[in-house]
Amino acid sequence: MSDRNDEYKDKATGADDNQAIENPGRRRFLGATATVGALGAAGGTGTGLLLGSGSTAAADDAGDAAHVPLGELDEYYGFWSGGHSGEVRVFGVPSMRELMRIPIFNHCSASGWGMTNESKRIMGDSYRFTNGDAHHPHVSYTDGSHDGRYLFINDKSNTRVARIRLDVFKVDKMVTVPNAQAIHGLRLQKAPRTGYVFANAEYIIPHPNDGRDLDDPDNYWTLWNAIDGDTMEMKWQVLVDGNLDNMDADYTGKYAASTCYNSTKAVTLAGKMEPERDWVVIFNIERIEKAVENGDYTTIGDSDVPVVDGRKGSAVTRYVPIPKNPHGLNTSTDGKYFIAAGKLSPTVSMIQIDKLDDLFDDKFEDEREVIAAEPELGLGPLHTSYDGRGNAYTTLFLDSQIVKWNMDKAVRHYNGEDVDYIIQKLDVHYQPGHNHATLSESKDADGKWLFSLNKFSKDRFLPVGPLHPENDQMIDISGDEMKLVHDTPTFAEPHDAVIVRRDQITTKQVWDRDDPIFADTIAMAEADGVDVERDNTVIRDGDKVRVYMTSLAPNFGLSEFRVKQGDEVTVVVTNMDSIEDLTHGFCVIDHGVSMEISPQQTSSITFTASKAGVYWYHCNWFCHALHMEMAGRMLVEPKEA
Numbered sequence: 289m290s291d292r293n294d295e296y297k298d299k300a301t302g303a304d305d306n307q308a309i310e311n312p313g314r315r316r317f318l319g320a321t322a323t324v325g326a327l328g329a330a331g332g333t334g335t336g337l338l339l340g341s342g343s344t345a346a347a348d349d350a351g352d353a354a355h356v357p358l359g360e361l362d363e364y365y366g367f368w369s370g371g372h373s374g375e376v377r378v379f380g381v382p383s384m385r386e387l388m389r390i391p392i393f394n395h396c397s398a399s400g401w402g403m404t405n406e407s408k409r410i411m412g413d414s415y416r417f418t419n420g421d422a423h424h425p426h427v428s429y430t431d432g433s434h435d436g437r438y439l440f441i442n443d444k445s446n447t448r449v450a451r452i453r454l455d456v457f458k459v460d461k462m463v464t465v466p467n468a469q470a471i472h473g474l475r476l477q478k479a480p481r482t483g484y485v486f487a488n489a490e491y492i493i494p495h496p497n498d499g500r501d502l503d504d505p506d507n508y509w510t511l512w513n514a515i516d517g518d519t520m521e522m523k524w525q526v527l528v529d530g531n532l533d534n535m536d537a538d539y540t541g542k543y544a545a546s547t548c549y550n551s552t553k554a555v556t557l558a559g560k561m562e563p564e565r566d567w568v569v570i571f572n573i574e575r576i577e578k579a580v581e582n583g584d585y586t587t588i589g590d591s592d593v594p595v596v597d598g599r600k601g602s603a604v605t606r607y608v609p610i611p612k613n614p615h616g617l618n619t620s621t622d623g624k625y626f627i628a629a630g631k632l633s634p635t636v637s638m639i640q641i642d643k644l645d646d647l648f649d650d651k652f653e654d655e656r657e658v659i660a661a662e663p664e665l666g667l668g669p670l671h672t673s674y675d676g677r678g679n680a681y682t683t684l685f686l687d688s689q690i691v692k693w694n695m696d697k698a699v700r701h702y703n704g705e706d707v708d709y710i711i712q713k714l715d716v717h718y719q720p721g722h723n724h725a726t727l728s729e730s731k732d733a734d735g736k737w738l739f740s741l742n743k744f745s746k747d748r749f750l751p752v753g754p755l756h757p758e759n760d761q762m763i764d765i766s767g768d769e770m771k772l773v774h775d776t777p778t779f780a781e782p783h784d785a786v787i788v789r790r791d792q793i794t795t796k797q798v799w800d801r802d803d804p805i806f807a808d809t810i811a812m813a814e815a816d817g818v819d820v821e822r823d824n825t826v827i828r829d830g831d832k833v834r835v836y837m838t839s840l841a842p843n844f845g846l847s848e849f850r851v852k853q854g855d856e857v858t859v860v861v862t863n864m865d866s867i868e869d870l871t872h873g874f875c876v877i878d879h880g881v882s883m884e885i886s887p888q889q890t891s892s893i894t895f896t897a898s899k900a901g902v903y904w905y906h907c908n909w910f911c912h913a914l915h916m917e918m919a920g921r922m923l924v925e926p927k928e929a
């Protein structure tokens with residue numbers, strides 16, 4: 289495609305031999321299969337190997353830097369999305385010790401998430417779904433820095449957005465976005481604070497989607513959504529053309545931008561690949577707010593959320609054409625650019641944010657005048673991260689590489705200067721999607737560690753059958769050269785991560801008794817005249833039975849309780865232990881009932897006592913030398929004949 293890539297090929301003489309030793313034929317094979325349908329579009333660009341390919345020998349010192357001695361704590365919290373496992377995983381960075389799993393859209397056998405009454409209240413009706421697809425975790429901001437209040441994340445599979453409280457690492461709010469299908473890209477307002485949670489609906493559908501226009505895709509649209517991060521209620525929606533993919537917001541609070549593929553509204557794969565250019569849609573947040581304020585909106589179906597028309601030609605959006613089926617969009621941490629990855633084009637498009645005022649004031653003949661540069665990086669660019677020193681790191685899915693490049697030089701090259709903006713290409717194993725550097729979604733990007741979240745691990749780990757783990761590779765980016773230092777196998781399927789300094793998060797080690805997560809359960813007890821911290825009692829209310837008990841290692845407050853066959857039983861357990869790390873569990877054998885009760889927490893769960901007989905309940909969270917003995921009997925009297 290260009291001289292530039294031929295140049296790389298020349299420099300990379302011998303690289304193929306190295307790779308043959310490392311993984312015979314592997315990269316070429318992957319390239320061939322993953323390129324289906326894309327090579328034509330990419331026009332046969334070379335793989336562009338440069339220095340540093342597979343630089344394992346150089347990795348040793350960096351490996352030392354990644355070592356966190358026993359008993360010492362990591363410098364960063366890393367929040368990894370769990371893809372279609374529906375959860376979030378918390379890693380210590382750089383040790384890559386897995387610290388915690390936070391169930392969100394999935395159900396959790398250990399914590400009872402999706403089974404307890406507290407989690408069902410938070411999940412609303414959608415607790416019936418046991419699956420989710422969590423792609424984009426993001427930590428709330430104040431003035432462009434992470435403030436450690438919340439982590440927000442999307443659910444692509446059931447069109448939800450959830451909020452995790454970072455004082456307790458539990459979900460406290462969840463909302464299903466109306467009139468939309470598949471929440472994918474999700475980012476937060478960075479300034480002055482979060483503020484808005486912006487969420488892309490990916491798929492185009494009729495509005496309302498009630499059976500009309502089934503065969504008329506011309507009447508399908510999608511929506512860009514804003515949720516209030518404080519209340520987790522819908523604020524407004526914006527009707528747009530095409531499929532929204534990934535997005536980001538700027539550092540002023542004024543603009544957000546989303547990649548948008550399928551600009552022709554095709555419903556087939558071939559159709560979606562047809563246009564040479566799709567769009568980045570720029571959203572003018574002030575203008576959208578004004579439109580809502582002025583009543584310049586509609587509503588859809590029985591939803592009362594304001595829907596502002598942001599289709600092509602509207603005042604609230606601009607559609608900047610860029611090549612081709614673009615995917616990732618990441619704001620540079622200096623606040624200057626929205627950088628959109630071309631996916632089926634070997635380029636990324638740099639949109640200059642300080643030109644957007646003029647774009648909205650129609651000062652340009654051509655929307656593309658906001659493009660500051662369109663550097664060619666390699667095959668299959670998907671996502672970009674930053675080191676805070678002017679360099680960007682873009683994943684190349686098809687080339688299985690990370691390319692480090694300089695933003696300023698890319699702009700100068702675009703303006704005709706003869707300067708090389710590519711700094712290094714590093715092989716990763718294999719097929720990277722997102723990448724993510726420490727603090728790289730905030731103005732505090734510190735350029736220490738970069739993770740490449742690779743979709744394929746192939747031959748890097750002990751084989752475990754046909755389903756392979758993914759491979760999240762850690763790269764030292766603190767020096768001039770990227771150095772690969774660690775492989776972390778992960779289960780389905782981290783798409784994205786966010787890494788913040790440990791001092792940016794403050795957790796509680798013991799629950800506050802007045803925590804809102806279980807306030808409704810306490811209110812129910814009060815209505816029953818029960819003090820959950822003291823009373824161990826059974827309240828009968830028709831064929832509903834409420835069992836209140838405390839737990840104090842190694843005892844439950846009740847060593848037995850009696851119900852009738854067919855009763856709907858609600859068990860409320862309050863953990864009166866107040867020592868850090870003294871969690872109890874409650875499990876009823878053969879009833880599908882299990883939950884976590886951490887120190888000073890109240891948890892409750894409801895089930896039907898459908899069979900007469902003796903059923904043991906027990907503590908299933910190891911708490912004491914007599915943990916095995918921490919048990920009691922549910923006595924179920926047979927139904928009277």
Ligand code: CUK
Pocket residue numbers: 423424472534615616670671721722783784
């Ligand atoms: S998307 Cu998965 S690799 Cu959902 Cu952020 Cu790009």
Ligand code: CUA
Pocket residue numbers: 841842871872873907908909910911912915916918
């Ligand atoms: Cu209580 Cu184990």
